[in-house]
Amino acid sequence: MDTIVVAIDDSTDSLKSMEFGRRLASQLGVEVKAISVVPEQEAVTSCSAMLKARLEAHRFDNIALEVVANHSVKDYLGELASREDIGVCMMAYGRRPVPEMLIGSVTAGVVRRSRRPIFLCGPRYNGRAHQQVDVLAVCVDGSALSEKMLPYAAVLAKRLSARLQLLQVIDTSTVRKPTSLDHTDVSESAYLSGLARRVESEQALEVDWEVLHGDPADSIVNYLADSHNTMLAMTTHGRSGLSQVVAGSVSHEVVHEAPCPVAVLRP
Template identity: 90%
Template sequence: MMAHGRRPVPEMLIGSVTAGVVRRSRRPVFLCGPRYSGRAHQHVDVLAVCVDGSALSEKMLPHAAELAKRLGARLQLLQVLDTPTFNKPTSLAPADVSESAYLSGLARRVGKDQALEVDWEVLHGDPAASIVSYLADSHHTMLAMTTHGRSGLSQVVAGSVSHEVVHEAPCPVVVLRP
């Protein structure tokens, strides 16, 4: 589904029809934003899944594992630690070690349960910007993530990482609203 919001107000960066489909669907929805490059994504080698330690974000994992199997792709778990740019640690801080332990354990569990090759990566910075930057540097990658499915004023006030990522991503983004 193409996701080209045409409104000047960021009420729906992905467009009202697309947002309605995502809100009402109980299955993952494939979205291609305005920066999607079809020629650059003829095949998928990596299916990256955004997780944040919440049960909501992990609800995408069974869907992503099935899709990775169908595509013959490797599954990669991504987590972004929202850290201020002025406070970059020179060594692993306790939060990094804790988050790395979460991701490595989750990767082992999903790999074993789904009989898949699963790896992981921790990104640092603004969540949406970090994910988009990762995708810009990763060829033949598709992204999967969950969303809270906010709309209207609540999205404008609270923002939405998934909406911003869909709008800026050069690749297809699979979105699930559990």
Template identity: 60%
Template structure:
């Protein structure tokens, strides 16, 4: 990652993404760019003026602005977020009850297209409680899907100088309903996350810790994070398209809606 981009429009909500971008830019010592997508050339200058005003409010006048004309904000930002050199920050909206609207249709589309982590702040994001990332907390559940974010999390934690923590929630009822060949049998064993931590220590020569919670996954994660400060959560999503699906995953969209910390969300490329 060589540059932090913040996806913004003229809304108040998108200004929260700027705060997250500033946090990562400062901690990683990377340049920051505000990126906005408009449908036609006639919207370029008005959008630039509006963004300059937003940056002035945040005393961030030196931040570069990139206004791009493109037919699809989802496509452009998804391609941008998919670049190894880019870290993209976005605001996730908190609308109910349609699952996709919990993170916003554009944000959901970007996550589906990027196949790399997208850095999101939900409607409850509290920048005063999370001024830097001292702990990078990674949700795992015994599945290949959840573990797909680990290489990204390991690399990011080292660059941030943050402590890596594995977080597992054992939901007995849910685990019992999953077929044994679904990759979740290990969830019922307390040794799963311990063994995973041991493997990561050995492979990456790093110190990390882990925590096992019990109960409903989303509720347990939100409750655990309630009093945490200077933390980022990292998790994967199945990211299926269509409003009939839970676009951000039954756990991740609820977590994103409730937590006060930023969340790095990955939709792995091999998810169907």
């Protein structure tokens, strides 16, 4: 990853991702640029002038801006984010109650199209509490899908000189009440401790872990509530349509509510 590209539009909210993108690029030691996609070539000049003025007003005047014309913002940014030399940052903002609307349909579409993680700042993102990445927390649940994030996270943690942490949530609403607390603690930690040892061996990286209990989305958000300088990383099924309402609801809820940036991957 040689460049951090921040997708912006005419909203004030998109400047939150601009701030995060600049900080991430600085920590990685790479360049940062802003990009905006408009549907028609005729709109490029006026959009460029407007966005340059907005960037200058918010002290981003030293950041290069590119405005491109493409009929599909999702396709263009999805292809851009799939490149190994580029990391794409975006603002994720939406509304309830449909899960995809929690992060916005454009953002969800880019996540579905990209073959690499997308860096997202949700509406609760707190730039004052997360000015750099000291901890990279990866959500896993025992599935091969969730572990697809680990190679990306390990490489990123090394480049950021950040601590890699594994998080697993035990959903207490679906787990039978234990007959022995000690035995339950051992079985709950066995997966994470074993996975941590595997990652340490494969990636030559120190890893710690934490088991949470409760509703998956709520538990993760509550765990992050008082965190500082943390990035969360997680995978999502990210399917469109009705199947996505269940498959992607946890990741979308977390992105919408988390105070820290979230790297999302659809394997």
